[in-house]
Amino acid sequence: MDKRTAQLAATDRPATGTISEEHWSPRRRDFLRILGSGALAATLGPIAGCSQGNASSLIDELRRQLVADDRFWAEANAMFPLNPAKRFMNIGTAGSMPNVALDLFDRENRAKAAECLSGYTNLLAERTQVAPGFGVDPDELAFSSNTSSGMCHAILGIQWNPGDVVVTTNHEHPGGDVPLAIAAARYGIEISRVALPVGNNQTAATYVTLFDDQIRALRTQGKRVRAMMFSAPTYKTGTMLPIADLMEVAKRHELISIVDGAHLPGMMAYHYGDLGMDFMSGAGHKWQCGPGSTGILIVRNKIRPSNPLPLPNWYPIHTSSWTPRARTTNGTATWDIASVITSCGSLHTPMFHALVSSCGVWDQLGRKKIETYDLTLAAYLKERIAEVWGVDRLYSPKDDPKLVSALTSFNPFMTAGDVLNSTKSGQFVARMLSDYSPGFVIRNVNVPVVGAPSDHYAIRISTHLWTSVDDIDRLVAAMYDLSRKMG
Numbered sequence: 001m002d003k004r005t006a007q008l009a010a011t012d013r014p015a016t017g018t019i020s021e022e023h024w025s026p027r028r029r030d031f032l033r034i035l036g037s038g039a040l041a042a043t044l045g046p047i048a049g050c051s052q053g054n055a056s057s058l059i060d061e062l063r064r065q066l067v068a069d070d071r072f073w074a075e076a077n078a079m080f081p082l083n084p085a086k087r088f089m090n091i092g093t094a095g096s097m098p099n100v101a102l103d104l105f106d107r108e109n110r111a112k113a114a115e116c117l118s119g120y121t122n123l124l125a126e127r128t129q130v131a132p133g134f135g136v137d138p139d140e141l142a143f144s145s146n147t148s149s150g151m152c153h154a155i156l157g158i159q160w161n162p163g164d165v166v167v168t169t170n171h172e173h174p175g176g177d178v179p180l181a182i183a184a185a186r187y188g189i190e191i192s193r194v195a196l197p198v199g200n201n202q203t204a205a206t207y208v209t210l211f212d213d214q215i216r217a218l219r220t221q222g223k224r225v226r227a228m229m230f231s232a233p234t235y236k237t238g239t240m241l242p243i244a245d246l247m248e249v250a251k252r253h254e255l256i257s258i259v260d261g262a263h264l265p266g267m268m269a270y271h272y273g274d275l276g277m278d279f280m281s282g283a284g285h286k287w288q289c290g291p292g293s294t295g296i297l298i299v300r301n302k303i304r305p306s307n308p309l310p311l312p313n314w315y316p317i318h319t320s321s322w323t324p325r326a327r328t329t330n331g332t333a334t335w336d337i338a339s340v341i342t343s344c345g346s347l348h349t350p351m352f353h354a355l356v357s358s359c360g361v362w363d364q365l366g367r368k369k370i371e372t373y374d375l376t377l378a379a380y381l382k383e384r385i386a387e388v389w390g391v392d393r394l395y396s397p398k399d400d401p402k403l404v405s406a407l408t409s410f411n412p413f414m415t416a417g418d419v420l421n422s423t424k425s426g427q428f429v430a431r432m433l434s435d436y437s438p439g440f441v442i443r444n445v446n447v448p449v450v451g452a453p454s455d456h457y458a459i460r461i462s463t464h465l466w467t468s469v470d471d472i473d474r475l476v477a478a479m480y481d482l483s484r485k486m487g
């Protein structure tokens with residue numbers, strides 16, 4: 001046994017805090033017995049034994065689904081130049097370009113430099129290629145610089161009046177919150193926040209009620225509610241706010257709808273023309289695995305059956321190609337809004353071509369297939385967390401299919417209250433990378449929790465197409481090992 005193995009094999013002091021032994025399920029005891037045996041600790045390899053026993057269990061079924069197509073996913077994994085010494089589970093912050101996109105990017109960069117090529121274009125051909133994968137027409141899909149830039153296009157382009165109210169949540173990212181704050185300072189809008197629940201004890205109906213009640217209460221007070229803005233999923237708990245259900249609320253109250261969908265492109269196979277929101281701003285560089293500084297902004301540019309409300313008055317805030325024209329009132333666009341947004345001076349075209357290449361890989365692999373795999377990995381991870389730590393440690397819902405995403409947040413600490421300690425949470429993230437081989441790239445995130453004295457610092461894990469079920473088992477084993485070591 002080498003030194004590192006011996007360190008891992010050494011049993012730490014017994015668990016304390018809210019993880020109390022008498023409440024452990026037999027499966028959880030098995031898991032801990034295997035952890036303590038040292039056999040697992042030797043490599044932190046797959047914990048096959050943990051999912052044996054009750055063959056009909058959900059965990060076994062999820063595992064079976066995940067390995068059913070393992071050769072396909074191993075080949076998908078091989079398409080990326082990922083460092084094999086690490087397991088990349090923070091795609092919610094940054095993805096990785098597939099080799100085919102990287103090669104194209106490299107070739108085009110060199111050709112651009114060799115020939116002094118310009119970038120004056122609205123990327124119509126590229127938008128035409130990518131748009132069907134998102135269920136929209138090319139005039140409804142713009143390329144932006146990233147999610148935040150798309151949110152600026154959306155929010156700062158709307159013709160606001162002083163006193164207009166935007167109903168949003170307390171779990172928003174600065175990418176959406178900051179343009180809202182600018183609109184408040186500059187145009188006098190008001191921001192009203194719904195306080196979001198955390199954990200598994202919630203359903204899609206919870207969100208409909210929260211938004212609907214808030215809008216009605218504001219209107220009763222005489223407020224002019226004009227828009228809803230929300231993240232789906234939130235970057236904090238990975239809760240997928242139920243877009244289709246919330247669009248019904250927006251339509252019922254005749255509101256402008258703005259979705260911060262940073263994590264949607266490349267994770268979820270949504271058809272935005274069917275969802276009907278006014279704006280959905282997504283990242284190109286996260287789950288879609290395009291280059292940095294790329295984003296996909298979906299803009300409603302015609303009346304579709306999914307949303308019969310008139311198009312909002314909107315003006316471009318970042319363009320070099322606009323002439324004043326009225327927006328359409330029917331199913332035929334009067335102008336290509338996505339062209340105006342995309343076209344702002346000279347673009348770095350190799351960057352967007354690499355994004356298009358990556359989108360092509362997704363279309364080839366199958367967007368729905370990737371979504372199913374990512375969500376099944378997350379479901380497996382959540383069940384493993386519930387098994388080892390208890391379901392109450394999850395910040396992400398797991399049981400309502402409308403609320404799940406491939407982001408999982410939870411509290412791994414032996415003493416539950418330690419999740420309030422941001423330093424300890426940061427150390428957990430750092431040690432998951434430094435203390436294990438392979439190292440795990442994950443992150444933590446502050447979560448405002450209703451009734452809590454201060455934010456919780458949950459651990460967040462992203463599960464994407466290059467991750468295997470064995471990676472999840474290694475991750476769970478390492479996280480449990482580390483949580484015991486950190487006490």
Ligand SMILES: Cc1ncc(COP(=O)(O)O)c(C=O)c1O
Pocket residue numbers: 092093146147148149173174175176231233234235260262263282283284295
């Ligand atoms: C919900 C959400 N919105 C916006 C952003 C900002 O993304 P970008 O870097 O693409 O602007 C993030 C980044 O993690 C996010 O999670």
